[in-house]
Amino acid sequence: MLLHEFLEKSADYYPDKVALVQKEERWTYRAIDERANQVAHLLRDQGVQRGDRVAVFLDNSVESVISLFGILKADAVFLMLSPLLKPAKLGYILNNCRVRMMISEDRKLKAAAEIFRSVPSLKSVVSVGPETPLSSEVPCQVLPWGEMERLSSTSKHKPPTRNIDLDLATVIYTSGSTGNPKGVMLTHLNMISAATSITTYLKNVPEDILLSCLPLSFDYGLYQVLMAFKFGGTIVLEKSFTYPYEVIKKMVQERVTGFPGVPTIFAILLQMKDLRSFDLQALRYLTNTAAALPVSHIRQIREAFPQATLYSMYGLTECKRVSYLPPEELDRRPDSVGRGMPNEEVWIADEQGRRVGPGVVGELVVRGSNVMRGYWEDPETTDRVLRPGPLPGEKVLYTGDLFRMDEEGFLYFVGRKDDMIKTKGERVSPKEVENAIHSLEGVAEAAVIPLPDEILGQAIKAFIVLKQGYTLGEKELMLHCKKNLEDFAVPKYFEFRESLPKNASGKIDKLTLKQGGSR
Secondary structure, three states: OOOOHHHHHHHHHOOOOEEEEEOOEEEEHHHHHHHHHHHHHHHHHOOOOOOOEEEEEOOOOHHHHHHHHHHHHOOOEEEEOOOOOOHHHHHHHHHHOOOOEEEEEHHHHHHOHHHHOOOOOOOEEEEEOOOOOOOOOOOOEEEEHHHHHHOOHHHHOOOOOOOOOOOEEEEEEOOOOOOOOOEEEEEHHHHHHHHHHHHHHOOOOOOOEEEEOOOOOOHHHHHHHHHHHHHOOEEEEOOOOOOHHHHHHHHHHHOOOEEEEOHHHHHHHHOOOOHHHOOOOOOOEEEEOOOOOOHHHHHHHHHHOOOOEEEEEEOOOOOOOOEEEOHHHOOOOOOOOEEEOOOOEEEEEOOOOOEOOOOOOEEEEEEOOOOOOEEOOOHHHHHHHEEEOOOOOOEEEEEEEEEEEOOOOOEEEEEEOOOOEEEOOEEEOHHHHHHHHHOOOOEEEEEEEEEEEOOOEEEEEEEEEEOOOOOOOHHHHHHHHHHHOOHHHOOOEEEEOOOOOEOOOOOEOHHHHHHOOOO
């Protein structure tokens, strides 16, 4: 099976069912499938060959969804690029992956025109916008999106394909918190395996309606579309979570059954005083990943959405998803991110790669068909994380994340190997300190970073955002931390802010905090 068959099979079973809702537009499976076929024919007419990379540089939109499936139907590899990418990073990715074509919009194309001059592999772009191609500002052939509609009626039919499930489906570039971003190579098999496992434990059915305001450049957002199309459901696609009340109203209007979030989104929801006034009885489940939820937020989310099941999960781009906590275990172990998902094996290894027993902190290792092929043209970095597994010839993923596992196989996140704070001769997990701060009533968000310190080695600094209407001081926070943390884990510095910087995935951007966080 190939990834775009999610769409094709649903179009066969449910041709007239609404597959995607965006603003006031409603698109059926048949309509999306036909337009994706047209994109595939257009790409091939432009010389796109099997395995060529085609970039999609758009906001969340129906054109984005049509494009990614059209690229797959053309036997090519899609790149979903964040619409927030700055020119320098955009140029790096386009050159690094040697992108052949790009699908974007007029505004973004004009802003990046100068970058295109330094990308010799880019032969043409498709412009979502006016019927008239852009001017010579863009130094390559420009085709209007409407060109597809002028193709013959036969272009609505599926083009012949040669790919097999071992071929690449996408390259997803990591956020690049240090150095240049890395391109995570995922095959059709990788992505089908991940989507199948996730929809299995979420118990998705064709009647499910998912709302996603996560960017499609973020794998968590991308998979909402892929999974919905896999089980024949409906995806309500929002551009962002900038206007929370509008998103909630849309959830009510469309009777949404599944809502994926990240800790920053849930922190905003929990500050909405009248959240309970909305009729969200149709909501069947909530999911969280990208970063672990503070235990206090888990309790508040369950109180705010008593009818919905909360799935606390953990994953990383290199394998999409690792684990989920069965909802019935939330009361027993709210600080766990669960056990390995279906069709996957996980364990904890020491620095020599040996498996360790319950309660011992070590590096999390993942084995499964969801594990990436490797990093794009970076064999050295690939070999550091993909190492020999239990069976001859196989590779398993060393995640770089520190975990411990209990006697029943449940996982507990400790921190990134390179994120642990060394202070007073001890190793401190930033997550442990953040959880302690979050347990204080009135804290909306918290982020902890290390600062150089001549005496301590590294000092701990905490950034705090308060909920509306609350007033807390440094003294109160210090006393609370001393009560809940070992002495060496208590922050030396506290800083209150109105908001914390976020990256494109919605995670708190600690690199920005570190760059501007010195005392």
